[in-house]
Amino acid sequence: MAGVAPAPTFTTRPELLGTTGMVASTHWLASASGMAVLERGGNAFDAAVAAGLVLHVVEPHLNGVGGDMPLIAHDASASRTFVLCGQGSAPAGATIEAYRDLGLDLVPGTSHLAAVVPGAFGAWMHLLGRYGTLPLREVAQYAIGYARDGFPLVPQAATTIEAVADVFAEHWTASAEIYLGRGPGRRGAPAPRSRFANPLLAETLERLVAEGEAAGAGAAAQAEGARRAFYSGFVAEAVDAFVRTPAWDGVGGEDARHAGFLTADDLDAWRPSEEEPVTTAFGGLEIAKPGMWSQGPVLLAQLAMLERAGVADLAPGSPELVHLAVEVAKLAFADREAFYGDSLDADAPDAVVSAPALLDPAYLAERVALLGETAADGLRPGSPGGRTPRLAEHVVRAMADGGAWPDGLTTPRVGEGEPTVARGDTCHLDVVDRWGNVVSATPSGGWLQSSPAVPGLGFALPTRAQMFWLEPGLPASLRPGRRPRTTLSPGMALRDGRPAFAFGTPGGDQQDQWPVPFLVQHLLHGANLQAAIDAPSWHSTHVPSSFAPREAEPMGVRAEPRLGAAVLDDLRGRGHVVTEAGPWALGRISAAGMREDGMLVAAANPRGMQGYAVGR
Template sequence: MRFTTRPELIGTFGMVASTHWLASASGMAILEEGGNAFDAAAAAGLVLHVVEPHLNGLGGDTPIIGYDVASGEPWVLCGQGPAPAAATASAFTDLGLDFIPGTGHLAAVVPGSFGAWMSMLERHGTLPLERITRFAIGYARDGFPLLPEASTAIDSVSELFSEHWTTSAEIYLPGGRIPAAGARFRNPLLADTLERIVRTAEAGGGSREAVIARARNTFYRGFVAEAVDAWMRHPVRDSSGEDHAGLLTAADLADWEPSWERPATVEFAGVTVAKTQPWGQGPVLLQQLAMLAHQDIGPAGSAQMVHTVVETAKLAFADREAFYGDPAFVDVPLDDLLSDEYARTRAALVGPEASEDLRPGSPGGREPRLSDAIFADRILPAGAGTGEPTMARAGVVRGDTCHLDVSDRWGNVVAATPSGAWLQSSPAIPGLGFALPTRAQMFWLEQSLPNSIAPKKRPRTTLSPGMLLREGKPYLAFGTPGGDQQDQWTVVFLLNHLVHGLNLQESIDAATWHSTHMPSSFYPRLFKPGGLIVEDRLGDEVIAELRGRGHDVTVSGPWTLGRIVAAGRRDDGLVVGAANPRGMHGYAVGR
């Protein structure tokens, strides 16, 4: 057995793993009270919105993959909100913009997180809304220890807050000062908002389901939507360096509902791997696994493994750029992209040397279509490309994402990836205590591309929860923050676990890497061809061989890449969980 930073947890009752210990503990408390995995996931997710405000927020985006014992089928719940009805390309180009700004009002899409949590609770939960929300309300009202990264994020945008985003300064610069790392931090406006939603929902009486539906209605058709609409009419400073009003309206919120869908899947190493449809980047992981099934990946952590995985990722992400988009607007050839025949053909392109070409394929005879801007000498600085960038006054700062997984004693399993509405990417809505998502920055303004901007279209999100099933039963929920890296780090994790036989914690703790060879999904859409970022724990010999194969290697610190967490259920009925030590606030809990 390898040394690990903490044990792989194994129990009989329930397991919660997330990117913050307070969220994990809150989810576990719900399980102890008799709630199921879906109750626990919603409670933990709402807590993440409070305690990781630099990584996600109540007004953000949350795709969810779940399996409930009652239906016996996995499902995807799309909590990725679409672009506003007014979001045409000309709405941006008429302002003189070549790209949608990464911050401010123009990048706002419909906030999907709250609707996703409420829809999941209404259909699959068991506990009353008040019991689910009380942990998030308590931390917002009474305070929580501010993470060092959150303090740093506030510091990086403090001048922007003071000069332009004064509604954010009201929350994040109490007394005009930057809150210290570890200090007790409160967001009473957010507590008020959640309490008002719950109070309004409960006032109408009725069943648990009726109360939860009324809470969703209060957010999307009540006082929250009204505040959003009013706020969008006020121009604010964004990453273009100018002030712009927004396009999002109360009608956009009222017209939206989260959608229930079947996952995209492939078979790999004896399991079924489930991901979202190609409105998210999830199928890019499926494509990689399908190609890797036809290759020799070598021993764990070897140069052969790193090289093979990276070169395979380059091919899959090139296809992502050329073909993925909202299936409601784009005819994505997903069956062809995930076919074994196509995987074999693409895998044959992986050679002994690193490729510096962007090489999308032709699934089903389709011709790939890439943005002209990709080839316009727009190169990422050395060492950049980790996390989800958002722009601030002084340059690029990093937003990111959260993740949570829950497995309960009845066999229900759920994975969710909350993100967006970062404190540093959008000014707080007056009186509500939270910001809006800025994921419209992921669209291209150039038309005729799979991910071109269009009214009511979902941006091709990077958010990518995952699930493994064995013989139709859920085995593992997993995921990580990390933008374009999400479906790279989790490939390494899955290979370590499914192919090399490492347990969950060993697989998470193992040294990892990722490529920067794909156009970033985030403003200003830069990339570094041939770039490879590795943790130095891979070792000098492996790193030297990778450079010898032509990779442009940047060596990162020993514990810097990835924040994977996982929870699931073994074949013998025992629940398992593990969490990433990187960042020093992810935790798994269970018994």
């Protein structure tokens, strides 16, 4: 491969190697808690639940107990890789007509109107009950302890609380009790890195554990008992009463308040589901992702197009490679806008196109033939399987008007908009144990800034309904019981049917862009996991965001300046509108897996100075 630069050797920290277990996540306390479970003899599933519950506590601006959470896992005892969907569905009463009656043509991004069934806790309990080995209290004790006794609040969380403090104080009083009421006479946002506790959340978790223990001994009985308490017991009752009470959202007027559609019956009827992953080959491995209700196949389509376009012959971080990756991303995400959503009958007019149709070699060849040496404008979805693409009218209007929405939709309300850019929006964790079990999970939703806390519970509800369209006939149109087309997208790389490594990142629409340079560096150019994570990153902002108010930046590219001025100037010369992010600003990838010699390996993102991998 003449002209290809050598793999990067610089790393901010070492790639970890060991034999007992590895945990990598977006917060050091979660990684350490998961590792403590492995040290106690728990397996990767036990450790993932422990780490995930801790993330719900220590990163409340990024996820919560009432949020969403898909994962992909490998059960070594059965030699089986599966996806577990913890993405909650739309309430039975959430119809397009119901929102239209409120004068809305987009689902808002905040408060009760955006609420769907919280799926994260149910998914964790499913994982523990079916695959775990430890009692519920042993895995939940770390989260309960941090919620009760306190933890150092990361600066980003403190900044987020400060940004919405007025809303809390004036409107979301249950949130104010948690985040602003820090002692007699004092009402203000907590200081960065101060000791912060959420006693209400600790009480909720403790009660869930107690309900689980009352159901019986062992992980299976206790996980099911806790699940019932959440979805059919005291949590569901509190959620039902709260969502029936109008809460401030500013939708339709500065002081506007609305009740929501979510009910206790919606929670009682919901269950997490196990599914087969979607896969494609890249760099000698099989890359696995969740299905079309996520955006996971977007990564697979990009990798398949890149391989067909000769990406292995391009130097890492070169302008040619970045340009190719950006143009491929624009094609893959255009297909997402036209064809992705929750599964329906194949003959329905708004049915989702199958992943095999999108990954068909003949279709990919058609897509690669569209690539040029300059940046392409517009959205160009294809016709996989002969399907005629249909874009939401909002997307068509936005792209025709330079990415701007009509007047009145351009300014996000407090807590709304693409959370990744300003505050971060999601968490991630990867776990591998000595027996070869692997878990990759992406908890999100239930953000403190986007929904009021449920009184007495200490956590907020997910606002993922904002990803539905209120235009009928689209794969991502709102329907009761349908899962929103989520951006959450953990991944796994397999070698001969066994995990090589799990990986993923927070980042909204970027969750399936930032892994592209990571996988190219690691699988094509031999960089170790840590070096591949540390390498400069970029992403396209050309396609409208999945988050309200769905803005786009046509031809936009955000890039870390560590790529080099010459690379960025070259991209501008090709027509890309390049915005320089900070030198260490893009991507929060972590990874954990097993080498061919049996050694366990892990690495984590240094950006933001809070993600860590641990192991031995």
